[in-house]
Amino acid sequence: MMGHSSSTEGNEKANDACSPQFSVESVPARSLSSTLLRKGMTLNALVWPVKVPVNRRVEKRQRESRQDSEVMSQMTWHFIREGGAIIAMARTFRRVITEVSGQHFPVLALAGVCTHPHQRGRGLGRAVVWAAWSLLQADLHVCFFQTGVPAFYERMGARTVTNLICDSTGARGFWDPHAMIYPATAAWPAGELDLLGGGW
Numbered sequence: 001m002m003g004h005s006s007s008t009e010g011n012e013k014a015n016d017a018c019s020p021q022f023s024v025e026s027v028p029a030r031s032l033s034s035t036l037l038r039k040g041m042t043l044n045a046l047v048w049p050v051k052v053p054v055n056r057r058v059e060k061r062q063r064e065s066r067q068d069s070e071v072m073s074q075m076t077w078h079f080i081r082e083g084g085a086i087i088a089m090a091r092t093f094r095r096v097i098t099e100v101s102g103q104h105f106p107v108l109a110l111a112g113v114c115t116h117p118h119q120r121g122r123g124l125g126r127a128v129v130w131a132a133w134s135l136l137q138a139d140l141h142v143c144f145f146q147t148g149v150p151a152f153y154e155r156m157g158a159r160t161v162t163n164l165i166c167d168s169t170g171a172r173g174f175w176d177p178h179a180m181i182y183p184a185t186a187a188w189p190a191g192e193l194d195l196l197g198g199g200w
Ligand SMILES: CC(C)(COP(=O)(O)OP(=O)(O)OC[C@H]1O[C@@H](n2cnc3c(N)ncnc32)[C@H](O)[C@@H]1OP(=O)(O)O)[C@@H](O)C(=O)NCCC(=O)NCCS
Pocket: 047, 088, 112, 113, 114, 115, 116, 119, 120, 121, 122, 123, 124, 125, 126, 127, 146, 147, 148, 149, 150, 151, 152, 155
């Protein structure tokens, strides 16, 4: 697919005369070659520079891929390649969270949305997010994520939620200043939420 994700809204945006020419690939994490893993981790390291070498990031992802966890079995990478590099990407996976009052429910977790600093403003970030959201379906109808750039997602139809968010497992919860859901119209509880695991 050129210039759009497989979502309906993405297609509408891509069908206008100024449609950019790029394709979003959506690939299960377990099927990623080590070359693609490396390209993705190289972009991640550029956008979020912490003192972890790309090699170590790739090894960590490969270890995770071998784990038989529910998260890994359902993780998908959405990415755009150009000039031999991954220049924009996002990851999605299914997570079950719970209202502190006890009601468990699944969400589509969205993580790692980024565009190469030299490639921003071309619609690439929006395209990988549309591809991610195209995975929403009847039994997984809401995407839940954290962000420091809520306006980027608001213009795509997401909204900020103000629940208190904790993680009873003691892992790192959410660390960005905003939590959001997509679509904005999705039913969403008002009370405190427990991520039941590390944030994403
Ligand atoms: C946020 C980010 C992914 C946007 O990528 P991008 O490829 O430049 O975005 P696009 O070109 O697809 O922009 C789509 C729209 O969002 C707008 N937009 C882009 N970045 C924005 C931001 N930081 N805040 C508000 N709006 C933004 C664009 O102006 C564009 O608007 P338009 O529809 O009116 O033309 C990119 O800036 C990035 O990688 N940032 C660093 C990592 C990060 O913060 N990721 C988000 C983690 S949740």
